[in-house]
Amino acid sequence: MNLKRVHFGVIGVALGILSCGLLILTANLTLRAENEAHRLAEAYQGFQDGKCQSCHPAIWREWEDSMHANAWVDEIYQAAAQQVPDRETKCDQCHAPQPILITGIGEMPKLRNRQRQAGVSCLVCHLDAEGAMNGPPASAETYFHANVTNPIYTEPTTLCGTCHGQQSVPEHDQVSSFLNSEFADGDTSCATCHMPVVKRLQSTTSHESIKGRKHTWRGSRSVTQLKRAATLQIEHETGQVNVQLRSRTGHVLPGGTLRIMVLEVTRLAPDGTERQKQHISISAKNENRLLPSENRVYAFDMASATTGDTIKTRLIYQLTPDTPEPKRILMAEKTLMIR
Numbered sequence: 001m002n003l004k005r006v007h008f009g010v011i012g013v014a015l016g017i018l019s020c021g022l023l024i025l026t027a028n029l030t031l032r033a034e035n036e037a038h039r040l041a042e043a044y045q046g047f048q049d050g051k052c053q054s055c056h057p058a059i060w061r062e063w064e065d066s067m068h069a070n071a072w073v074d075e076i077y078q079a080a081a082q083q084v085p086d087r088e089t090k091c092d093q094c095h096a097p098q099p100i101l102i103t104g105i106g107e108m109p110k111l112r113n114r115q116r117q118a119g120v121s122c123l124v125c126h127l128d129a130e131g132a133m134n135g136p137p138a139s140a141e142t143y144f145h146a147n148v149t150n151p152i153y154t155e156p157t158t159l160c161g162t163c164h165g166q167q168s169v170p171e172h173d174q175v176s177s178f179l180n181s182e183f184a185d186g187d188t189s190c191a192t193c194h195m196p197v198v199k200r201l202q203s204t205t206s207h208e209s210i211k212g213r214k215h216t217w218r219g220s221r222s223v224t225q226l227k228r229a230a231t232l233q234i235e236h237e238t239g240q241v242n243v244q245l246r247s248r249t250g251h252v253l254p255g256g257t258l259r260i261m262v263l264e265v266t267r268l269a270p271d272g273t274e275r276q277k278q279h280i281s282i283s284a285k286n287e288n289r290l291l292p293s294e295n296r297v298y299a300f301d302m303a304s305a306t307t308g309d310t311i312k313t314r315l316i317y318q319l320t321p322d323t324p325e326p327k328r329i330l331m332a333e334k335t336l337m338i339r
């Protein structure tokens with residue numbers, strides 16, 4: 001028997017098996033990639049065809065009404081982005097992003113080529129590269145998508161920070177000031193104030209009600225949220241009125257860079273006529289936003305105040321510098337009679 005030939009024979013067979021294996025492996029990988037691409041396409045199509053809406057009607061209604069759904073169509077956004085020549089690389093990627101589980105939690109999002117109108121859609125926060133929906137522990141299965149339990153949803157500050165905390169975009173950063181505050185020490189997350197807990201059927205095909213969170217994300221367009229944002233105290237001492245402004249917000253206040261808070265102090269005579277009026281604007285532009293829990297005292301000169309005068313202080317919110325008077329929101333107010 002020729003040993004050499006046997007050897008070559010064995011090597012030949014081994015090589016044959018190996019290349020066969022490789023072929024199967026590549027075929028498998030291609031098949032898997034195709035399957036995944038197919039599942040992603042199915043998710044986008046399902047979203048478009050109203051499938052998410054039909055099985056998750058309550059969550060859909062909340063989202064539809066939120067600024068996440070409107071992040072692309074928002075007129076204030078479009079007007080601002082139109083001023084930016086390279087908006088596709090500087091702006092649009094967060095206002096119509098690809099799913100962030102695919103581009104990476106914490107990484108700068110990438111601009112989506114389809115369904116831009118849907119802004120920050122369900123898929124942006126939930127869809128992974130395999131076409132599954134990630135979320136907190138689910139109570140039921142569905143044929144439409146796989147469910148993946150992912151701990152980042154239960155304390156979602158890191159998830160939110162993908163768009164609300166990019167170091168290179170400080171004008172849209174609510175996360176840094178939150179992380180530097182006492183709010184971050186306890187169980188508080190962005191969801192505590194912006195996604196209230198609700199127990200309900202999480203889909204029309206679920207059998208039991210479980211704890212979830214509302215997808216409302218009420219912010220600066222919500223009067224209730226603004227009334228919770230800060231408190232006022234006033235105190236009169238000889239010649240001056242001290243107004244104490246305390247933030248109850250989990251991040252810089254006001255949260256957005258376009259927003260303005262006006263602290264207004266008026267002195268009224270006993271018959272109601274206005275005798276004196278002063279105000280201070282608090283905004284990113286003025287570099288005097290409040291930090292979380294900050295307690296700031298403003299002293300207003302009231303040297304000519306006399307007994308019987310009323311001091312009235314109001315905190316007013318403007319969405320933009322152009323917000324007309326009737327659309328400004330009263331956040332807090334306090335009055336004091338001088339005795």
Ligand code: HEC
Nearest residue numbers: 052055122126133135136138139140142147148202203206
């Ligand atoms: C045929 C019904 C059906 C359709 C269509 C459907 N879902 Fe679901 N979905 C469910 C059910 C059932 C659950 C589990 C709910 C529960 O926990 O009770 C679920 C859970 C989820 C979860 C949570 C997953 C987890 O593990 O926590 C997300 C996120 C989700 N769906 C998003 C979507 C999106 C986005 C779409 C559209 C692309 C969609 N769903 C379409 C039925 C559906």
Ligand code: HEC
Nearest residue numbers: 067071074077094095156160163190194217218219220221
């Ligand atoms: C993929 C990017 C992205 C992620 C992730 C994201 N957001 Fe947003 N969010 C936006 C954009 C963009 C806007 C601004 C839309 C506009 O006003 O044009 C916004 C707006 C908001 C608003 C303002 C609403 C208002 O009425 O002013 C709140 C509150 C908010 N997000 C909270 C959250 C929370 C909490 C999380 C985490 C659970 C989160 N966001 C995750 C992109 C994102």
Ligand code: HEC
Nearest residue numbers: 076077080081084090091094163164166169171172173256
């Ligand atoms: C890192 C993600 C990201 C990028 C990049 C980004 N934005 Fe935003 N944008 C957000 C988030 C998050 C909000 C909501 C929170 C806020 O207002 O800070 C927002 C809100 C806004 C708003 C406020 C809309 C309103 O409700 O009044 C405007 C205007 C805006 N963006 C314009 C731009 C422009 C112009 C660019 C490019 C120069 C840009 N954004 C780039 C994430 C981003």
Ligand code: HEC
Nearest residue numbers: 052056059060063120121122125135153154156202212213
């Ligand atoms: C800005 C990110 C974001 C967007 C956009 C978003 N979700 Fe969620 N979703 C979350 C977070 C965070 C949770 C975890 C809430 C919790 O702890 O219960 C969640 C939870 C869920 C759950 C599980 C039930 C629950 O409330 O915990 C379902 C189902 C779901 N989302 C469906 C949707 C659908 C459908 C849409 C679009 C209509 C959508 N989500 C849009 C962030 C998002």
Ligand code: HEC
Nearest residue numbers: 160164174175178190193219220225229249250254255256
């Ligand atoms: C303790 C409650 C609380 C927590 C925690 C909190 N917020 Fe807010 N948030 C508010 C209040 C109140 C407002 C309205 C006042 C304002 O505009 O800042 C607000 C407003 C916002 C706005 C709208 C800003 C604007 O100008 O349109 C965004 C965006 C936002 N929050 C995102 C976040 C994110 C992201 C986190 C997590 C890092 C978070 N919030 C944590 C209470 C909270």
